[in-house]
Amino acid sequence: MNDLYDDALVALAKAKDGAGRLDAPDGTASVDNPLCGDRVTIDVTLDGARVDGFAQKARGCILTQAAAGMIARHAHGLDAGDIEALRARVRDFLSSAGDGADWPEMALFEPVRTVRSRHDCVLIAFDALLEATRKARDERA
Amino acid sequence: MNDLYDDALVALAKAKDGAGRLDAPDGTASVDNPLCGDRVTIDVTLDGARVDGFAQKARGCILTQAAAGMIARHAHGLDAGDIEALRARVRDFLSSAGDGADWPEMALFEPVRTVRSRHDCVLIAFDALLEATRKARDERA
């Protein structure tokens, strides 16, 4: 059927890396997808300016869950600037330019390029991470 | 050019039968054509329930002027009921059914049938006559 749902992508979503909530996050953010009412919530703790602890709760489609799971695997050590740059690269990747994030899972999202209405499903997880990290940083400042 | 403007129709309009105002009308009515801002004003005096004195002021196109002039020639002796019936017959005549009023000038309006946007130009003179006659009647009652 639709090649959007490569087995590896489905597996990434089902793996639910980082799923759950942190007990004492430094920052938390929830982002909705107004298209469908989906919601990603991300908790982080920081070490200095960089992400240390991470948890995600993705109520949404395979794409949203897979994106949140991918982020869980790689968020450690990023600061808000890194995340902002990353988000921009992923957005460009989806609009068919550039390589996106430097992560092996990124390739699984290539078929999403052709479906503009689903780009946000991927991006909201990055939005939530960025917002949570900024909040944590500002909280400390 | 356009056969709407038969010389006889233009002559009827230019003749301006009944043009002017009455000094002491029993009833007066002005009707506008919202399409173009034209206005027909008709004054009548009654003898019993029937039109006796008549005057018309038609600020408008050839069709409106010709209709007002035609009415001036035949209004004498009509009562409100006659006029209402006449108005309905002229409306039907314009929508391509029936013979219209029993007046020789009626034939001049035949080409108007094909131009629905101009029907009102003819009808507002009848509307003004009807309203003026009704007012005069009600005034007396």
Added chain:
Amino acid sequence: MKAIRAEFPIFDAQGSPFHYLDNAATSQLCAPAAHALHAFETTARANVKRGVHKLADAATVAFDDARATMAAFVGAASPEEVIFTSGTTMSINMAARCLTPRLREGDEILLSELEHHSDIVPWQMAAQARGARVRAIPVTSDGRLDLEALPDLVGPRTRIVAVTHLSNVSGAVSDLSVIRAAAPEAIMLVDGAQRAAHGPIDVRAIGCDLYALSSHKMFGPTGAGMLWGRMDLLESLPPFLGGGEMIREVRIDGTRYADPPHRFEAGTPPIGAVLGMAAAARWLQSRDRRVLHDHEMRLTGRILDGLATLPGIRLVGPQGLQGRAGIVAFEVEDVHAHDVCQMLDGNGVALRGGHHCAQPLMRALGLVATARASLAPYNDDDDIDALIEGVGKVIERLR
């Protein structure tokens, strides 16, 4: 029904597989509507209402004819009761704004939890402007209006009742006669956006005061719709939009308005789309509606039966064929509606997924998003086969 498919140009254009089951979002355009729209726009275009030249006169005549057609389509008493708009949303907003001055503090507007956002938000705005209160008829667990709650919801302050004729999510047909009888004094608007394609409309039999529909959901072009209103009500309402064609006289210091329907039609109307909508209405009326209905019910039955054989499906709406139309929303346990739709798309099946602009209904039923299949006369058994097979695969792969 093969013959009907041939009257919809898209099927030739799209080839196969093309199982279009997203008709509740927008239906496909029938050939007569395409022709009316295209012919007007490319061979006969002129503005209506004020022109004297041949083309303008012909356009005005065609526009008036379209009004008469739409009046007949909904069973109006006269063409002047038909106001052309850009769609249902515009029609309901117009109604709500024109009625707003009548509301007083503490008055009530009765909606339902089944309503589309377009039949909720305009009334919230009206209520807010006047300190009125919005109440809602609840839904039953199978997506019908819970009319037993009506007596508690209708009272002396109920000024307006605005309800859907046919739910765009559950497919339930509202029992409008019960609602009309429960609130005889209220002004009653019916949202007919979905009904227009699924069954005949008779506003006088319903006894409602206002009725709204959209061209694009009844096989006409996008960009047109109508608001029907009882003439005595329309005559008593102020205008909504200001502009050309709706006036009798304009001065810088004030304006006198025209009679209905012109009072409510400011500016150049969507002429081409209106002519197309009327052509679509004529097309619908030329069909045997009984045959269309039976076909729809048969396919709906096949969808319900087919889904019932699959594990983990939750139906949103009446389980049987009674009191429903061919709009079927469902949830696949543990699979997001967008994934369902996206995978089905790979099978050539076009569904809609999401909240369907009916968040209060979703909330009432404890749902976030559902997939929805919605039928039109051109759908056939192949479409249903592809749907059921596709949902089966989704369950296998993603659940």
Added chain:
Amino acid sequence: MKAIRAEFPIFDAQGSPFHYLDNAATSQLCAPAAHALHAFETTARANVKRGVHKLADAATVAFDDARATMAAFVGAASPEEVIFTSGTTMSINMAARCLTPRLREGDEILLSELEHHSDIVPWQMAAQARGARVRAIPVTSDGRLDLEALPDLVGPRTRIVAVTHLSNVSGAVSDLSVIRAAAPEAIMLVDGAQRAAHGPIDVRAIGCDLYALSSHKMFGPTGAGMLWGRMDLLESLPPFLGGGEMIREVRIDGTRYADPPHRFEAGTPPIGAVLGMAAAARWLQSRDRRVLHDHEMRLTGRILDGLATLPGIRLVGPQGLQGRAGIVAFEVEDVHAHDVCQMLDGNGVALRGGHHCAQPLMRALGLVATARASLAPYNDDDDIDALIEGVGKVIERLR
């Protein structure tokens, strides 16, 4: 210009004589717009914004592209500043309603006597709702804005200025920079309904805050238009219409709204007409606007010169070519405008007669109705010959 004529399907369809000089009422549809409209409606139709299947995704992409096209067409800072509407009248009503809450008693809205009713009535409604006052820049005897009156008309209470870019009657082009400079604090809306077909638009150079136009007057389909607004202004405005697509979250007891432009686009938009409008804008931008302008000015000069040779003609508008476009209204002494137009129609010449939805202007100039010839790029010398010859005959026969 023969080549341009070939790009407008109506000329083939109508044969000859067909001298269409009623472009200010509605222009004819260009082939690319006809194609975009027809292709969407008959081969690719789907609803936008919420769909996941291929057709819906493609429609959404096309709709977004149209937004970018229209943003470029008016020189907007971003596509999100473009709100799609059903036409200029709707655009101005939206602006007026959204700005209404900002008005306080005694505030002033400055219009002009040149305005079309669509740029008067909505502001009267806004003023009336809030106890504000409508004032108007007067016109000179040759149908231009009398900008010398500006200093007396603008004051600290002038909150809104709404003026036409190009008069649909006199053909005069407004000197917007003088108006902008005279009221730097006011929110400035420009009615670009006529401008869109007659010259480039650069909202940032004008320095206005809102700009309205209609598709059908710029060679696109009927039923679409746009309102451009500066993003920071749009962000500060409440929604106008309520419905689908303009919300973030709807509950029965209240609603959160989406960001611009979606906040202002309730319900299914006129998708086909919007795609057609964008195609028309691209068509216009692909032409050499200089060449179009020179052609229009040459033909306008011929009309002015031709009418000047005839007895009893009163021109409504600038006598020369300076500061005007190819819209020429005139009166034939002692002959009603409708008779002028009707007789010309017999010559195959389509004009408009009446008050042109500009009664305040008519009143200011002491007129009841005028005949109007208005040009488009496809008009040619034959059209002008037929016009002048026809007016000559009218004078002979009816005066």
